[in-house]
Amino acid sequence: DTxxxxxxxxxITKRGQNVTFRCDPISEHxxxxxxxxxxxxxxxxxxxxxxxxxxEKSRLLSDRFSAERPKGSxxxxxxxxxxxxxxxxxxxxxxxxVRGSWVRTDTQYFGPGTRLTVL
Amino acid sequence: xxxxxxxxxxMSVQEAETVTLSCTYDTSENNxxxxxxxxxxSRQMILVIRQEAxxxxxxTENRFSVNFQxxxxxxxxxxxxxxxxxxxxxxxxxxKQGGANSKLTFGKGITLSVRP
Numbered sequence: 001d002t003x004x005x006x007x008x009x010x011x012i013t014k015r016g017q018n019v020t021f022r023c024d025p026i027s028e029h030x031x032x033x034x035x036x037x038x039x040x041x042x043x044x045x046x047x048x049x050x051x052x053x054x055x056e057k058s059r060l061l062s063d064r065f066s067a068e069r070p071k072g073s074x075x076x077x078x079x080x081x082x083x084x085x086x087x088x089x090x091x092x093x094x095x096x097x098v099r100g101s102w103v104r105t106d107t108q109y110f111g112p113g114t115r116l117t118v119l
Numbered sequence: 120x121x122x123x124x125x126x127x128x129x130m131s132v133q134e135a136e137t138v139t140l141s142c143t144y145d146t147s148e149n150n151x152x153x154x155x156x157x158x159x160x161s162r163q164m165i166l167v168i169r170q171e172a173x174x175x176x177x178x179t180e181n182r183f184s185v186n187f188q189x190x191x192x193x194x195x196x197x198x199x200x201x202x203x204x205x206x207x208x209x210x211x212x213x214x215k216q217g218g219a220n221s222k223l224t225f226g227k228g229i230t231l232s233v234r235p
Contacts, residue, residue, distance in 0.1 A: 031221065033222060033223075035223075040227070040228075041227055041228070042123075042210050042212075042225030042226050042227050042228050043164075043210075043223070043225050044225070045222040045223065045224070048222055056222070091164065093223075095221065106152065106214060106216070106221045107154075107166060107169060108166075108221075108223060109166070110156075110163055110164040110165070111163060112162070112163040113163065
């Protein structure tokens with residue numbers, strides 16, 4: 001396993017278009033997170049899945065944003081009617097909270113991100 | 120709610136020297152984790168070091184070590200024998216332990232430049 005992957009790496013779109021990003025977590029990880037990072041800032045939490053259940057959404061995630069993880073494996077993040085303010089790096093991370101294991105519990109491993117530019 | 124503050128936007132260090140990056144945080148939680156992540160230019164974020172709040176001993180990973188002061192809510196990162204490959208943005212992050220959501224709260228980051 002080579003880690004968390006994200007597709008596409010870059011996306012340029014026109015305002016008003018819909019875009020969808022994909023994240024493939026590390027295979028044994030059951031927790032998956034989406035973050036958004038704007039230039040010069042730290043990532044901000046958007047939403048979180050445990051297996052296929054979406055357990056929390058940030059207030060940053062407006063009604064134009066939707067995320068799914070249908071089979072508890074990969075996840076998609078869709079933005080409808082994109083706005084210029086949506087331009088950012090969208091990061092995915094995964095973790096596997098194993099108790100009583102030497103594996104580092106609750107440590108999140110990040111993908112390379114999808115950079116979205118809305119013209 | 121938790122907050123993480125990194126007040127130094129940029130730092131520079133000569134290759135082979137030591138540099139310390141500062142981080143403070145605010146929380147009412149007693150059990151939590153603290154992390155330093157590194158984000159090289161145009162590359163993905165990777166974990167540098169992690170500290171459990173219940174541990175008094177400071178974490179160490181090769182050239183990287185932390186100074187964790189729980190009472191002062193301070194968590195600084197020391198990089199010894201700085202290398203050119205250490206040039207990156209460094210983020211301090213907080214995670215509440217336990218509960219259903221282990222989301223990370225990040226600081227704004229600090230840009231570290233290592234000079235040859």
